[in-house]
Amino acid sequence: MNAEIISIGTELLLGHILNTNTAFLSQKLAESGIDVYNTSVVGDNPRRLVESLKEALNRSDIVITTGGLGPTVDDITIETLSKFIGKVRIKWIKNRVGTAPGLVIDHEGKVIICLPGPPRELNPMFEDDILPYLSSAPLRVRYAVDNHESWTLKTRTIKITGLAESQVNKVVKDLLELKPPTTVGIYAKLGEVDLKIMSKAKNEKIALGAIRKIEKKISARLKGYIFGYDDDTLESAVGELLISKKKTIAVAESCTGGLLSGRMTDVSESSKYFTIGIVAYSNLVKVARLGVDEKVLMKFGAVSKEVACQMASGIRILAGTDIGIGITGIAGPTGGTRNKPVGLVYIAFDMKDQAPFVREFRFKGSREEVKFQATQAALDLIRRNV
Amino acid sequence: MNAEIISIGTELLLGHILNTNTAFLSQKLAESGIDVYNTSVVGDNPRRLVESLKEALNRSDIVITTGGLGPTVDDITIETLSKFIGKVRIKWIKNRVGTAPGLVIDHEGKVIICLPGPPRELNPMFEDDILPYLSSAPLRVRYAVDNHESWTLKTRTIKITGLAESQVNKVVKDLLELKPPTTVGIYAKLGEVDLKIMSKAKNEKIALGAIRKIEKKISARLKGYIFGYDDDTLESAVGELLISKKKTIAVAESCTGGLLSGRMTDVSESSKYFTIGIVAYSNLVKVARLGVDEKVLMKFGAVSKEVACQMASGIRILAGTDIGIGITGIAGPTGGTRNKPVGLVYIAFDMKDQAPFVREFRFKGSREEVKFQATQAALDLIRRNV
Numbered sequence: 001m002n003a004e005i006i007s008i009g010t011e012l013l014l015g016h017i018l019n020t021n022t023a024f025l026s027q028k029l030a031e032s033g034i035d036v037y038n039t040s041v042v043g044d045n046p047r048r049l050v051e052s053l054k055e056a057l058n059r060s061d062i063v064i065t066t067g068g069l070g071p072t073v074d075d076i077t078i079e080t081l082s083k084f085i086g087k088v089r090i091k092w093i094k095n096r097v098g099t100a101p102g103l104v105i106d107h108e109g110k111v112i113i114c115l116p117g118p119p120r121e122l123n124p125m126f127e128d129d130i131l132p133y134l135s136s137a138p139l140r141v142r143y144a145v146d147n148h149e150s151w152t153l154k155t156r157t158i159k160i161t162g163l164a165e166s167q168v169n170k171v172v173k174d175l176l177e178l179k180p181p182t183t184v185g186i187y188a189k190l191g192e193v194d195l196k197i198m199s200k201a202k203n204e205k206i207a208l209g210a211i212r213k214i215e216k217k218i219s220a221r222l223k224g225y226i227f228g229y230d231d232d233t234l235e236s237a238v239g240e241l242l243i244s245k246k247k248t249i250a251v252a253e254s255c256t257g258g259l260l261s262g263r264m265t266d267v268s269e270s271s272k273y274f275t276i277g278i279v280a281y282s283n284l285v286k287v288a289r290l291g292v293d294e295k296v297l298m299k300f301g302a303v304s305k306e307v308a309c310q311m312a313s314g315i316r317i318l319a320g321t322d323i324g325i326g327i328t329g330i331a332g333p334t335g336g337t338r339n340k341p342v343g344l345v346y347i348a349f350d351m352k353d354q355a356p357f358v359r360e361f362r363f364k365g366s367r368e369e370v371k372f373q374a375t376q377a378a379l380d381l382i383r384r385n386v
Numbered sequence: 387m388n389a390e391i392i393s394i395g396t397e398l399l400l401g402h403i404l405n406t407n408t409a410f411l412s413q414k415l416a417e418s419g420i421d422v423y424n425t426s427v428v429g430d431n432p433r434r435l436v437e438s439l440k441e442a443l444n445r446s447d448i449v450i451t452t453g454g455l456g457p458t459v460d461d462i463t464i465e466t467l468s469k470f471i472g473k474v475r476i477k478w479i480k481n482r483v484g485t486a487p488g489l490v491i492d493h494e495g496k497v498i499i500c501l502p503g504p505p506r507e508l509n510p511m512f513e514d515d516i517l518p519y520l521s522s523a524p525l526r527v528r529y530a531v532d533n534h535e536s537w538t539l540k541t542r543t544i545k546i547t548g549l550a551e552s553q554v555n556k557v558v559k560d561l562l563e564l565k566p567p568t569t570v571g572i573y574a575k576l577g578e579v580d581l582k583i584m585s586k587a588k589n590e591k592i593a594l595g596a597i598r599k600i601e602k603k604i605s606a607r608l609k610g611y612i613f614g615y616d617d618d619t620l621e622s623a624v625g626e627l628l629i630s631k632k633k634t635i636a637v638a639e640s641c642t643g644g645l646l647s648g649r650m651t652d653v654s655e656s657s658k659y660f661t662i663g664i665v666a667y668s669n670l671v672k673v674a675r676l677g678v679d680e681k682v683l684m685k686f687g688a689v690s691k692e693v694a695c696q697m698a699s700g701i702r703i704l705a706g707t708d709i710g711i712g713i714t715g716i717a718g719p720t721g722g723t724r725n726k727p728v729g730l731v732y733i734a735f736d737m738k739d740q741a742p743f744v745r746e747f748r749f750k751g752s753r754e755e756v757k758f759q760a761t762q763a764a765l766d767l768i769r770r771n772v
Contacts, residue, residue: 011571013422015412016582018404022427026401036399037434040426041408048423055441118574185397196402257651258644261665265643268720268753270667276675277665279647285662285705319671334654367654 001134001143002035004060006052008068008077009117010043021066021115021122028126032135033152033200034062044068046080053084057110061143062134067117069100077114081105085112093129097121104133111139151181151200154207158195158218159228161380168193171221175214182210184218190369191376192234227383234379235263241386242273247351249382250276250319252290252311254302255329255345257281260375276319280311290314290326301340303328305358308346312358316350323386324350325378329361331370345374349381387520387529388421390446392438394454394463395503396429407452407501407508414512418521419538419586420448430454432466439470443496447529448520453503455486463500467491471498479515483507490519497525537567537586540593544581544604545614547766554579557607561600568596570604576755577762578620613769620765621649627772628659633737635768636662636705638676638697640688641715641731643667646761662705666697676700676712687726689714691744694732698744702736709772710736711764715747717756731760735767 005022012019022039029036038059042052049068056063068077085107093102098121105112113130115122133139160168165188169176172195175184182199197214201207219226228237242249251260261277264270278289283302286292291314292307300306308326316324329345336342343363350356359381363373391408398405408425415422424445428434435454442449454463471493479488484507491498499516501508519525546554551574555562558581561570568585583600587593605612614623628635637646647663650656664675669688672678677700678693686692694712702710715731722728729749736742745767749759 011573012409013412013425014416014584015409015414016571016573018406018409020404023401023404026399028401030400037431038426038428038438039399040424042424045423051445052424059437185402187397187402198400253644256648257656258639258647258663258665261644262642262648265665265667266754266757270643274665275668276671277644277663277667279644279651279660279663279665281651281657281663282661289662289704318675368652371652 001033001061001140002037003029003062003064003134004056005036005039006049006056006063006065007039007041008044008049008065009041010045010074012041012067013043020119021117024119024123025064025066025126028131029134030153031155032131034134044074044076046076046083049076049080050084053081053112057107057112060110062111062113064113064115064130066115066122069102069114069116075100078103081112081114093125095121095125096128097124102129104130109142151202152204152207153198153200154204154211155199156197156211156215157230158197158215158222158226159232159234160193160195160222160225161191161227161234161376162225163193163222165193168195168222168225172218175217178214182214184214190365191373224384227380233263233266234376234383236267238379238382238386239264239267239270239273241383243269245386247323247386248273248275248319248321249323249325250274250278250315250321251325251327251378252278252280252315253327254280254286254311255331256327256371256374256378257331259371260325260327260378263375263379275321276315278315278318286311290318303330303340303344303346305346305348305360308348308358309350309356312348312350312356316352322352323382325382326350326358327374327378329370329374331367331374333367343370345370345377347374347378347381349385351385387419387448387526388423388446389415389448389450389520390422390442391425392435392442392449392451393425393427394430394435394451395427396431398427398453399429406505407503410505410509411450411452411512414517415520416539417541418517420520430462432462432469435462435466436470439467439498443493443498446496448497448499450499450501450516452501452508455488455500455502461486464489467498467500479511481507481511482514483510488515490516495528537588538590538593539584539586540590540597541585542583542597542601543616544583544601544608544612545618545620546579546581546608546611547577547613547620547762548611549579549608551579554581554608554611558604561603564600568600570600576751577759610770613766619649619652620762620769622653624765624768624772625650625653625656625659627769629655631772633709633772634659634661634705634707635709635711636660636664636701636707637711637713637764638664638666638701639713640666640672640697641717642713642757642760642764643717645757646711646713646764649761649765661707662701664701664704672697676704689716689726689730689732691732691734691746694734694744695736695742698734698736698742702738708738709768710742711768712736712744713760713764715756715760717753717760719753729756731756731763733760733764733767735771737771 091104199207199210311326326348332342348358477490585593585596697712698710712734718728734744
């Protein structure tokens with residue numbers, strides 16, 4: 001059984017919005033063992049929509065359209081479809097979040113499914129109504145053939161930080177060259193590299209077994225750099241660690257402007273370990289609130305190892321926590337000098353009854369990218385030292 | 387002249403990565419007056435790539451492919467193309483950032499352009515080499531026809547907050563129904579609605595004139611709700627306002643966990659007005675650091691008008707700024723009660739020599755969505771009252 005996705009909307013063709021619906025549907029279909037070989041986008045133009053529908057019905061069992069179901073003049077899907085397929089039995093799918101219902105149409109042995117465009121309407125409709133339908137026995141029987149197509153797909157994502165993509169690549173090169181049914185892909189994000197193991201097999205057990213074998217190899221090779229799996233985030237992994245070690249934490253941020261506090265408190269049990277975050281943007285705040293020594297500040301500058309250390313100790317004492325983190329740096333795009341360029345960030349870690357220490361980083365990228373990488377490095381520092 | 391984009395890559399079909407290349411290329415092509423009517427994605431499969439190429443060459447003047455140019459087994463573009471088109475004159479395009487070069491192929495009166503997949507390689511190659519080529523006289527002459535196709539496209543985005551999409555829709559309904567060459571589109575984001583005016587005309591002057599006329603109408607109807615234009619963000623608009631009014635600000639956040647500080651300090655001149663942000667997650671911090679009255683806290687609870695107000699006043703006095711903001715609420719997904727459900731947020735505004743006031747909000751959505759909407763409401767509160 002295979003499916004194809006047609007996204008309808010001129011705003012997509014103009015590049016004004018990102019096509020997240022196609023990514024969402026593709027993922028869900030792949031997980032259900034339904035192959036997707038083509039996806040496409042057409043504007044709000046009936047003639048071109050009909051052309052795309054014809055091509056899609058020619059080569060795919062299931063055609064899913066997104067968008068164009070609303071009541072405005074731009075919404076052409078239903079009118080175009082009814083002209084194209086004539087009078088057929090339509091099954092309407094209730095929209096619990098928005099107004100425009102979805103539809104399922106049986107057309108000459110193929111199935112056309114029309115979903116609303118807004119992701120918050122599309123996502124629950126697809127998961128609650130369409131996926132169970134696509135997994136139903138009659139449909140599986142209609143299209144099932146004795147090959148990989150009806151197999152199940154399982155995936156496992158291994159999340160790595162502290163290494164560049166090229167470094168990870170070197171270590172797992174042989175695994176990246178594996179051929180189906182079990183393959184490994186590498187995906188580089190900002191301050192993170194993901195390895196995704198995918199396995200297609202007759203049943204779940206075989207697929208998971210194949211994944212486990214490769215996961216073991218990867219774990220052995222990249223041990224300390226792996227912070228989590230699948231839906232884990234670095235902040236959730238750090239949170240679990242803090243809870244299990246019964247440690248509390250407070251952070252003092254300068255260049256990251258609250259992003260570290262924000263990421264740490266995104267974790268829903270964070271009130272168990274996170275007590276206070278201070279965004280100390282001005283030198284005055286660093287001195288008056290965090291107890292940074294004014295002479296040290298003057299001598300070494302706000303962006304220095306010494307100030308980062310005093311910020312970490314200052315916030316730990318102020319908050320009465322086990323751990324204090326201090327971050328100071330130059331996020332850019334302006335403010336850099338020859339000795340202290342944009343991207344220079346100092347992160348200090350101060351734990352009760354231990355000597356504080358500080359690390360120097362030189363990040364590349366835009367202001368937002370420098371800020372994010374600094375929080376990534378800070379979280380990794382906590383993960384490795386708590 | 388029209389173009390079509392084919393993205394090549396199984397990882398796109400599996401939904402593992404978002405197709406940002408297509409959005410980028412679509413935008414740039416639209417701005418250059420080149421129409422895009424179709425975009426599609428195919429996997430790393432030579433047969434299906436050839437099918438897609440045939441369809442695309444059938445209906446479009448220019449076919450742009452992205453991805454599949456590298457040296458690994460997955461990279462099928464060049465081999466597939468050379469089989470498909472035979473021996474032709476290929477123009478290689480140097481890749482200044484990565485290794486795989488791009489190519490331009492003249493094929494039976496059509497043009498095939500192949501670009502590398504990684505955005506940081508594709509973007510400069512497209513802007514530096516391909517766009518000038520697409521704008522060159524011979525190509526324009528070859529495809530130019532006496533219609534809209536060779537016209538220039540100008541856009542203007544008007545950014546609105548504090549109204550729902552349906553409310554904005556009602557006010558500008560007649561404008562949304564305008565027909566080309568000048569149209570208005572409506573795009574709903576979280577806590578923001580954008581109106582995008584697009585005008586296609588023989589030259590820039592005419593297009594901008596048409597846009598200005600419609601912009602005036604929209605401004606008159608939505609005045610107080612418009613916070614910016616094009617690349618403006620709500621935080622940058624608030625920043626400009628604070629600088630022009632010479633006011634300083636400090637914020638005390640509970641449920642938003644540093645996100646407001648983070649957004650405010652994303653603005654590159656923010657050190658001029660933003661002095662300190664405190665993420666007060668625990669009650670202890672609210673009492674000990676912000677001077678919230680313990681009795682008030684006990685009587686009304688941490689999520690209350692009273693505590694929001696005391697947080698705003700507390701941070702203003704502590705920081706010695708003109709304005710203090712206090713935010714407390716329940717971001718969810720847990721922690722809600724019947725009287726204080728998830729999504730309930732109080733935002734207080736305290737300005738020197740004025741009576742502080744507080745607003746109650748009830749946001750819908752996930753934890754991240756509630757947090758973001760709360761910061762959006764806080765920024766709008768500052769914008770309207772500074």
